[in-house]
Amino acid sequence: MPATEAEPEAEAVLTVTGLEAGYHGIPVVRGLDLQVRAGEVVALLGSNGAGKTTTLMTVAGLLAPLGGSISFDGESIGGVAAHRLARRGLSLVPEDRALFAELTVRENLRLARAKTGSERDVLDLLPELTKCLDRKAGLLSGGEQQMLAVGRALVTRPKLLVVDEMSLGLAPVVVERLLPVLRRVAVGFGTGVLVVEQHVTLALDVAERAYVLAHGRLVLSGTAAQLRDQPDLLTASYLGDAVRAAPST
Secondary structure: OOOOOOOOOOOEEEEEEEEEEEEOOEEEEEEEEEEEEOOOEEEEEEOOOOOHHHHHHHHOOOOOOOEEEEEEOOEEOOOOOHHHHHHHOEEEEOOOOOOOOOOEHHHHHHHHOOOOOOHHHHHHHOHHHHHHOOOEHHHOOHHHHHHHHHHHHHOOOOOEEEEEOOOOOOOHHHHHHHOHHHHHHHHHHOOEEEEEOOOHHHHHHHOOEEEEEEOOEEEEEEEHHHHHOOHHHHHHHHOOOOOOOOOOO
16 A cells, blocks of 8 residues: 655654765765655665665765765764764664674664663564564574564664665565565654665655655655656656656655
8 A cells, every 4th residue: 555645744854955975085976855754754766876875874874975964853964973873863774784693683682772772662563573583683584684674773763764775685575575664663653764775666655755866866756656657757767867856745
């Protein structure tokens, strides 16, 4: 079922304005504007090499921005280290999941737990993890590992969850089961979710809004419904040929 639009009065937890991001002083992403509100899922789409992961790494504090501004929960965070952002409520699920393979699911969750966090809340939201609490993370299926990576990021009840390629290496049938987890996170915790995802149709099914990058520039943005209704324009944006953007909300 397509996601419903977030309430218009929801506050922005992330605002990116004119972002320039890249490596060794060379920009890969240029002039990017995007916003994520509390309780909504926003998809960042684009072909390989478009600048999606670079954007997430910069937002999460793993790369210092080369220009522009990043505001998280009303404060400027450009250049703030990742571990400090994590304490402020910004959680990243990286592409490689970064689990401790020799530790159990329970131990992985407890390593991330803070005084304000609740393992029980996470298990209520992700009941699939309950059955494998005492299994080592390295023995889990790919889908279970991804669920654990999300669960570990949620233990501290973040205000913003940033997810890089949740579906990487997973079968489409598994992806169909996993991506709706992000909707449950947004609704259940009121968390803003920014997700990079290669399965465009599935991403648009769980997201309220989406941004499309091509060659490091924003070429298309709008509600998920608008993008689903303009498949030709969406395809053109992946090829870098889009010349206009759908109306943003």
